[in-house]
Amino acid sequence: MRWSNLFVPTLRDAPGDAEAVSHKLLVRGGFIRQLHAGHYSMLPLGWRVHEKVADIVRDEMNLIGGQEFLLPAMHPKSLWEASGRWQTMGDEMFRLEDRSGTEVGLGMTHEEVFASIALELNSYKALPQIWYQIQWKFRDEPRPKAGLLRVREFAMKDSYSLDIDYAGLDASFDKHHDAYLRIFERLDLDAMPVEASSGAMGGAGSIEFMVASPSGEDDVVRCPNCDYRANIERATSAIDVVIDSSGPDAPEKFATPGIRTIKALEEAGAPASSQMKTMVMVLDGAITLAVVRGDHQLNMQKLQDITGAIDIRPATPDETIEHLGASPGSLGAVGVSADITILADRSLQGRSNLTTGANEDDWHWRGVDIERDVKVSEWVDLREVSAGEHCPKCKTPLEIVRAIEAGHIFKLGTKYSEALGAHVLDADGEKQTIVMGSYGIGIGRNMAAIAETHADEKGLVWPVAVAPFEVVVTVMKIDDEATMGAAEKIYADLLAAGIDALIDDRDARAGVKFADSELIGIPFRVTVGPRGITNGQVEFTTRETMETAEVAVGEIVQTAITAVTQAR
RNA sequence: CGGGAAGUGGCCUAGUUCGGCUAAGGCGCCUGCUUUGGGAGCAGGAGAUCGAGAGUUCGAAUCUCUCCUUCCCGACCA
Structure with missing residues (x-):
């Protein structure tokens, strides 16, 4: 991609109403623009990151045997009435009528729709199944906030496991747990699995994956000594026993x-x-x-x-x-x-x-x-844990950190399959209700969580795996034939080697090009200028450390390839 | 929904207290010249129904009322 043709509206100042780091930088870097509260347009750079995140999620889902679907975003009222959620979801569900007056809702999640498809499963031999999609969800959030962190319209990977029994559910759940850990590792997110409340989803248990960040909306209780971690909605602690002095016989x-x-x-x-x-x-x-x-x-x-x-x-x-x-x-x-x-x-x-x-x-x-x-x-257990109380496992004083909910996995059980009548015959010819799990990752929110945790005073510092481009070739003087020629060759060689490269061929000053490339957070920069070219040298800068090395023109492509492939 | 703050060219702000000339500045944008390795300089230029509507007034960005929108805290929230 040539920067001169790329739409990257970078801003020197963040919008006045942005507070969160990710919000400011994603807007300044020309990744996103707000349309209205809770609804953001993905600009070309933003969409590139979004899709790289989505591809990593897709990849890991496929590795645990997931099959990708795409279900409608608009659902009939009757389906949600069957599960009872037409009623229980209240104002959070967007509802509308079509021209004939039929009521429909915009999907907040897809348990009902997937369960309805599961009606076509007849035999235990077909199980287990893992079905997933990456689809837009709509939620009438009372308070959208912090850019992409909490929005009303967003892409989510939601998957559903279908098993013959609870042992099967446990196995599918564990597969997802492992897959999620791999996803967060590839996204370079330090996500803590924590015990969580299942909220309106119902079900037997759930685990949230939390990324510590001051922009988060949840509190996580964390033990600095052992592995105890829990959402404050579920956390317990050991507290000192109070010995009461003896009291009267009656109050x-x-x-x-x-x-x-x-x-x-x-x-x-x-x-x-x-x-x-x-x-x-x-x-x-x-x-x-x-x-x-x-x-x-x-x-x-x-x-x-x-x-x-x-x-x-x-x-x-x-x-x-x-x-x-x-x-x-x-x-x-x-x-x-x-x-x-x-x-x-x-x-x-x-x-x-x-x-x-x-x-x-x-x-x-x-x-x-x-x-x-x-x-x-x-x-x-009704009380909320306070920082400094003791870990229920090892008695160490607990700490409480703000965190972003990057993923949430649920053992649903049979709530939806029962409601919709999804069952199969087991080996004995007995009818068994399918046992379901559901597993979600918000793509845009993860993108924001990465931005939140990968930034410095110059701007974003994307991990290579999700960066909008892996390498930018910055041309210092586009009308210098030797410089431009060398840059074009490096760029072409990088592309040929499968590197996601960008050439900054804009007729702009050096400072602007440097500042922009640092703001948008491209991991590696090859700087090609007349000064170095006369000596057969270019520069190779690593965004994260901002360290620059002089590299011979003949070696730069290999240097970049090595750096990128090691970091992918 | 409760509390708080704010809407002025694409972005950031001043002006609003106490009404008064053609709504000001910076960034960005366009043209020309100069410059050319860290957001350049000079000159010229385009771009604003001051969130919307109503009202008060000789006169409203500024005062009054209503509405809309956005942000923050809380409630809420897979």
Whole structure:
């Protein structure tokens, strides 16, 4: 490709509203342009990177026996009604009507469609299968952000495993796990597999692949000593046992005028770790109390996962007063109506002599023995891990890092195959519901994650495997015949050797060419100028280190080929 | 959806507080000359319904109202 013919609108300044490194650099480098919130145009450079990422994913999927499909992006309402997700997906699904008034939805993922195709499988002999596609997904995200990191329209590789039983699912899941690790290695992403919540997908278990980055949207709990890693939505920790001093035989009500916070109550003499914090939640319309220790934080996702609730929100002040009789700040779970479910965090199990709100403004209880005085419906893990708490495996203090979700794999089970009636006959002639897994990687998001983690003050530093071009031949003086002739020959030889080369034949100043090539992050640069050519020399610069070596014209092609092939 | 910020040539900004000449500057773009190994210099030039609509006023980028859009935090989210 000749730069003089290539559309690369580089910018000296990033748009004012860009914050994330990848967003700024992908826009400045002429890779992407925003059309509107959450929708980006891929410019030629961006599309090259995107497709190189996609090809790596495709390659690894094929290596585990995946078969590539391409399914429609627009789906009939009936299909999503069959799985129940027409209802449960809520506002996140784009929905529209065709001219005849038939309702359709834009696919957010393709479990239903693949399951419907799986109806044509009849025998266990056909299993297992791994089916995948790289297709555009549409999600009406409430808040698109950070350039390509969170968008409403994006290409995703989604694959689905079809097995006769759960042992088969485990094997397919492990294949994907390994394939994903290889993909991230080839993308030069340091992705941590972590235990994750399965959210709206349902299913028996899931693993997220997380890339640490300040632009990420998830928190990952990580042990610096052992291999423990978990999404904060799933993470647990070991905490010090609190020994309670003996309390009274029955709770005592005491006046706490004006005290509305844990902190204020602590100043009044009740340590936060000896308080019960009562959160009034509404789960699918039902009032539920979530009780955690005063110094702990409730994790809503844990609550949702445990209860399986679809709609979950804090109660409004009016609802709180209606059901508990007091305002937030004086709430407690002692003596509440028996029809209210009380979920308590396990860290409170066995605790006594606790302080909590009395459901009467300005009054609290002390001396509460939780097992004696509170009708706990279920002991569960509700609390959010904090940094510095101890690793559940090795007791080392934990750290929490922001991370980008680069991939997510699920053991789905039979939710979709059951709903759509996808089953096969086993060796005994018995009907078996197909056991499914689903596995996703967002292509554009991975591209952004790479940009996020491969940049310096000059711009992007793409890994060779996904760089828009592998080598740029920078011509210092295009009207110097010897220089241009030598550059053209090097360029042609590189192309002939299968190197993805670009020749910067623009009539521009050296500084502009250098700055542009560094901004767009081409891994290697061959600089050809009259100064060196008269001595038979060119320069070879490695973007990552910015080290430059003088190389004889006769050797430069081999030098570049070696560098590229080693890094691929 | 709650909170905050912002919309001025392709990009970055000034101007808005306290209304007043033809809306200013930098980058980029076009032409010419010079320059030619790190985003050049000089000269000339094109390019803006100041997010949209309504209103107040002799006069609106500036004040008022409504709407739209975008960004950030939270909620939400495979």
